Amino acid sequence: MEALLNQFFNLDIMARALPLVLTGLKQTLLLCIVVIPLGLAGGLLVALLSLVPWRVFRWATILAIDFFRAVPPLVLLIFVYSGLPFAGIRLTPLAAVAVAFLLNNSSYYGEVYRAGIESVGRGQWDAARSTGLTLTQTLRNVVLPQAIRNVLPDLISNTVEVVKLTSLASVIALPELLYSADMARSLTFNTSPIVLAAGFYLLMLWPLVRLVSRLERRIAS
Amino acid sequence: MTGPILDIRGLRKSFGHVEVLRGIDLAVKPQELVFIIGPSGSGKSTLLRCCNRLEEPNAGTILVDGVDLMDRRTNINAMRRHIGMVFQSFNLYPHLSALSNVSLALRKVVKKSRAEAEALALTALERVGLREKAKSYPSELSGGQQQRVAIARALALEPTIMLFDEPTSALDPELVGSVLGVMRELKQDGMTMLVVSHEMRFARDAADRVIFMDHGLIVEEAPPSQIFTSPREPRTRTFIAELTR
Ligand SMILES: Nc1ncnc2c1ncn2[C@@H]1O[C@H](COP(=O)(O)OP(=O)(O)O)[C@@H](O)[C@H]1O
Numbered sequence: 001m002e003a004l005l006n007q008f009f010n011l012d013i014m015a016r017a018l019p020l021v022l023t024g025l026k027q028t029l030l031l032c033i034v035v036i037p038l039g040l041a042g043g044l045l046v047a048l049l050s051l052v053p054w055r056v057f058r059w060a061t062i063l064a065i066d067f068f069r070a071v072p073p074l075v076l077l078i079f080v081y082s083g084l085p086f087a088g089i090r091l092t093p094l095a096a097v098a099v100a101f102l103l104n105n106s107s108y109y110g111e112v113y114r115a116g117i118e119s120v121g122r123g124q125w126d127a128a129r130s131t132g133l134t135l136t137q138t139l140r141n142v143v144l145p146q147a148i149r150n151v152l153p154d155l156i157s158n159t160v161e162v163v164k165l166t167s168l169a170s171v172i173a174l175p176e177l178l179y180s181a182d183m184a185r186s187l188t189f190n191t192s193p194i195v196l197a198a199g200f201y202l203l204m205l206w207p208l209v210r211l212v213s214r215l216e217r218r219i220a221s
Numbered sequence: 222m223t224g225p226i227l228d229i230r231g232l233r234k235s236f237g238h239v240e241v242l243r244g245i246d247l248a249v250k251p252q253e254l255v256f257i258i259g260p261s262g263s264g265k266s267t268l269l270r271c272c273n274r275l276e277e278p279n280a281g282t283i284l285v286d287g288v289d290l291m292d293r294r295t296n297i298n299a300m301r302r303h304i305g306m307v308f309q310s311f312n313l314y315p316h317l318s319a320l321s322n323v324s325l326a327l328r329k330v331v332k333k334s335r336a337e338a339e340a341l342a343l344t345a346l347e348r349v350g351l352r353e354k355a356k357s358y359p360s361e362l363s364g365g366q367q368q369r370v371a372i373a374r375a376l377a378l379e380p381t382i383m384l385f386d387e388p389t390s391a392l393d394p395e396l397v398g399s400v401l402g403v404m405r406e407l408k409q410d411g412m413t414m415l416v417v418s419h420e421m422r423f424a425r426d427a428a429d430r431v432i433f434m435d436h437g438l439i440v441e442e443a444p445p446s447q448i449f450t451s452p453r454e455p456r457t458r459t460f461i462a463e464l465t466r
Contacts, residue, residue: 126275127312127371131326131378132302141325145316 017184017193024180043109093174116147232281243437259434305375305383320355345377365396
């Protein structure tokens with residue numbers, strides 16, 4: 001028991017690792033600030049593209065969505081960071097993560113938005129268009145507000161997944177939360193820094209997870 | 222003699238292989254209330270939806286106030302605000318208050334300021350007797366009240382004609398009267414109206430003309446007194462006999 005506590009919950013080690021883990025936390029927060037808005041915006045774009053009435057266009061969008069959902073995000077990240085330089089495109093680790101996540105997340109967010117848009121009935125379109133609103137005005141003022149409200153729990157759940165996925169950045173040596181904690185672990189030969197990092201993830205994500213359950217309950221009632 | 226507000230000639234509309242409107246000619250004069258009756262599936266709703274091009278006709282011309290709706294150069298969105306439409310299922314925006322439901326197009330289409338749009342919206346709500354419900358959301362209103370807000374939404378844009386697509390069919394019987402009351406007042410105020418409905422009593426005392434449609438064609442048209450008591454066509458007779466049974 002003593003050994004277990006010492007290996008996982010050693011407060012001395014946690015205190016010593018804290019500065020390093022905090023710099024990692026900062027990087028993770030920075031990643032989130034870049035990657036989440038990009039994904040939300042990219043996803044919306046993808047969802048709107050999949051509504052375009054030209055068949056070929058729509059198929060191309062659906063194909064791209066399927067492709068980026070089927071490729072593991074880790075593979076995508078390594079490809080963007082280590083593969084693209086051979087094509088003359090060299091990205092910083094942050095930029096590589098941004099690009100890889102944009103491709104992957106837009107597809108997931110896109111599907112969520114699409115489900116939301118489809119949940120808004122044809123009558124809403126009819127009513128808005130009959131008063132002279134254009135297609136874009138109808139989307140912005142009538143359809144999207146309802147669509148987003150209908151799928152808000154899914155959007156947040158997806159965001160939780162995205163935050164967790166930011167730890168993938170460690171494989172391209174971007175010193176985010178997990179990377180820093182793991183570095184502290186290898187310096188101290190002790191697992192406590194990892195537990196500390198897990199604590200920070202929990203702190204970030206628990207409120208979101210709670211929010212999802214509350215929203216889901218409200219929608220169900 | 223002024224020309225018709227709505228002038229439809231040779232209107233045809235198909236869904237896939239099925240021709241739902243097979244050559245409709247119909248003119249509605251200013252201040253006229255024209256009633257359309259007919260069996261379900263005869264194309265009444267589609268006819269109405271072609272009048273503001275919610276459905277794209279396959280052939281024919283539609284003139285509203287002399288403007289050709291089918292002309293490529295016609296700005297359909299600018300025209301639509303002059304063609305009010307009221308739906309069977311109300312189709313109010315559930316995320317907006319009654320006031321915002323009515324003022325949205327005033328702001329976005331007519332480009333009024335928020336204050337102006339809301340003042341006009343309140344006036345429209347007043348006309349349907351719901352000024353005090355301006356802040357309510359659709360879910361807080363009865364079906365009859367929702368439909369009256371929907372009428373106000375169309376009315377606020379100062380339409381030259383209003384299309385009603387079975388406006389009372391989704392209402393509990395005790396709420397029908399309030400909506401018909403508003404429509405009656407509109408008629409008295411001189412609104413031009415094209416109404417698809419099964420409210421025969423309303424047709425009898427408010428309509429100027431009743432049109433009977435079957436299988437995508439106008440079978441018969443006559444003043445209500447005539448069509449309900451002595452219809453010319455056998456198909457009309459059968460239909461009316463069934464309705465009044
Ligand atoms: N969007 C649509 N796609 C395919 N068929 C349709 C569509 N809208 C209407 N129809 C068909 O057109 C016919 C006429 O419908 P409608 O105009 O609603 O008749 P009514 O209003 O007289 O009941 C029906 O057979 C209906 O199934």
